[in-house]
Amino acid sequence: AETQLARAGRAAAIGLLAAGLAHDVKNLVQAVRSGARLMERRAEDPAEVRRCAGLLGDAAERGRRLVEAMLDFARGGGGEAEGQGVPLEAGQALLDLAELLNRTLGSGWRVKVVVPPGLPPARGDRAGFEAAVVNLAANARDAMPRGGTVTIAAWVEDLPESRDDIGLKAGRYVVAAVSDTGAGMDAATLARVGEPFFTTKGPGRGTGLGLATVRGFCTRSGGALLLDSEAGRGTTAAMWLPVA
Ligand code: ADP
Numbered sequence: 001a002e003t004q005l006a007r008a009g010r011a012a013a014i015g016l017l018a019a020g021l022a023h024d025v026k027n028l029v030q031a032v033r034s035g036a037r038l039m040e041r042r043a044e045d046p047a048e049v050r051r052c053a054g055l056l057g058d059a060a061e062r063g064r065r066l067v068e069a070m071l072d073f074a075r076g077g078g079g080e081a082e083g084q085g086v087p088l089e090a091g092q093a094l095l096d097l098a099e100l101l102n103r104t105l106g107s108g109w110r111v112k113v114v115v116p117p118g119l120p121p122a123r124g125d126r127a128g129f130e131a132a133v134v135n136l137a138a139n140a141r142d143a144m145p146r147g148g149t150v151t152i153a154a155w156v157e158d159l160p161e162s163r164d165d166i167g168l169k170a171g172r173y174v175v176a177a178v179s180d181t182g183a184g185m186d187a188a189t190l191a192r193v194g195e196p197f198f199t200t201k202g203p204g205r206g207t208g209l210g211l212a213t214v215r216g217f218c219t220r221s222g223g224a225l226l227l228d229s230e231a232g233r234g235t236t237a238a239m240w241l242p243v244a
Contacts, residue, residue, distance in 0.1 A: 005196065005209070005212060005213050005216050006128060006131075006213055006216060006217065006220075008213065009131050009132070009135060009209055009210065009213025009216070009217075010127065010128070010213075012131075012135065012207055012210065012213070013130070013131040013134035013138075014073070014074055016104070016134060016135075016138045017070060017073060017100065017104045017134060018070065019104075020104025020105060020106060021066055021103075021104055023106070024066055024104070025063065025066065028062060028063045028066075031059045032056055032059050032060075035052050035056045035059065036052075036056065038052050039056075066103060069099065069100045070100070073100060073130060086126075087121030087122065087123070087244035088121060088122045088123065088125070088126055088129055088174075088244070089119075089121055090119060090121075090122050090124075090129065090154050090174050090241065091115035091116070091119040091154050093126055093129055093130060093133075094113050094115055094133065094152055094154055094176065095113055095115060097130055097133055097134070097152075098113045098152065101133075101134070101137050101150075105138070105141050105150070106147075108146070108147025108148075109144070109147055109148060109149070110148075110149045110150070111149075111150045111151075111152060112149055112151045112152070113152045113153070114153040114154075115154045116154070116155060119154055119155075119156065119174060120156065120172075120174060120243045120244070121174075121243070121244040122173075122174035122241040122242065122243055122244055123221045123222050123223070123241055123242045123243075123244050124217065124218075124220075124223070124241050125221075128217040128221075129176075129217065129239075129241075131213065131217070132213065132214040132218075132239060133152065133176070133178065135210035135211070135213060135214050136178035136214060136239075137150050137152065137178055138210065139178075139180075139210055139211070139235075139237070140178050140179070140182065140235070140237075141180075142206075143180045143183045143184070143234070144181065144183075145182075148180065148182065150178065150179070150180055151178070151179045151180075152176070152177070152178050152179075153176075153177050153179070154174060154175065154176045155174075155175055156172065156173065156174060156175070156243070157173045157175050157240070158171075158172050158173075159171055159172075159173060166224055166226060167219065167224045168223070168224050168240060169242075171242055171243070172242070172243040173223065173240045173241060173242055173243060174240075174241050174242075174243055175238050175239065175240050175241075176238070176239045177239070178236070178237050179234065179235070179236040179237075180235055181233070181234040182234050182235065183234075184229045184230045184231040184232055184233050184234050185227075185229040185235060186231045190227060190229055193211050193227065194211045194212055194215045195208070195212065196208065196209060196212040197209065211227075211237075214237070214239065217239075218239050218240065218241065221241050222242045223239065223240040223241040224240050225237065225238070225239055225240075226238045226240060
């Protein structure tokens with residue numbers, strides 16, 4: 001059930017990115033169409049034809065890069081055991097993902113990544129980590145319907161004593177957190193999030209699988225997902241992952 005959930009979460013993450021990508025591709029195709037029309041109309045003017053050809057080439061290159069980034073992400077979900085036992089460079093993974101998220105979340109939202117140099121490697125597979133970040137970023141976006149900044153940060157925490165209440169053993173952790181300044185959650189919602197299929201987004205919009213898969217990824221890696229949220233102020237979802 002755990003791997004099935006992880007697969008569902010990854011599929012959901014790919015779907016979220018693909019929806020954003022579809023929008024970008026539509027704009028690109030539009031640009032190519034008008035470039036081609038202009039070229040037809042100005043066929044007698046070599047300078048203008050050359051300029052249009054340049055624009056068309058640029059659009060094609062942007063399209064290629066978009067699809068390439070998407071494929072890279074999708075390929076990460078390859079083998080089941082892939083990446084297991086390989087230390088996770090969470091900071092680099094976040095920096096790599098930021099570009100893809102910035103292109104796919106939508107034009108009203110911006111992703112800001114704050115990662116210190118020299119972050120130690122953590123436990124967790126990269127594919128699961130990426131899917132978790134995409135799910136959290138999509139939630140952060142949805143919590144700010146009028147747009148805003150999604151902040152993704154990573155840092156190190158030392159836990160001197162075990163905390164059974166939040167499911168963390170004493171030790172050193174890499175924390176990767178996604179924050180928004182959006183709707184936040186009331187106590188009743190907070191108590192239920194992470195339950196598979198719990199969603200407040202309405203039919204056809206939410207699956208209620210996002211946080212359940214993020215939580216599953218964290219516990220599988222020996223860590224935990226901690227949520228800090230206040231209605232009307234925003235949410236920070238922090239993935240605590242043991243240092244490898
Ligand atoms: P989904 O996004 O498909 O609804 P999730 O498991 O990711 O599924 O989230 C469950 C619910 O938790 C959401 O419907 C929403 O009510 C709440 N939630 C999750 N993240 C946030 C957030 N960043 N801000 C406000 N509410 C959130």
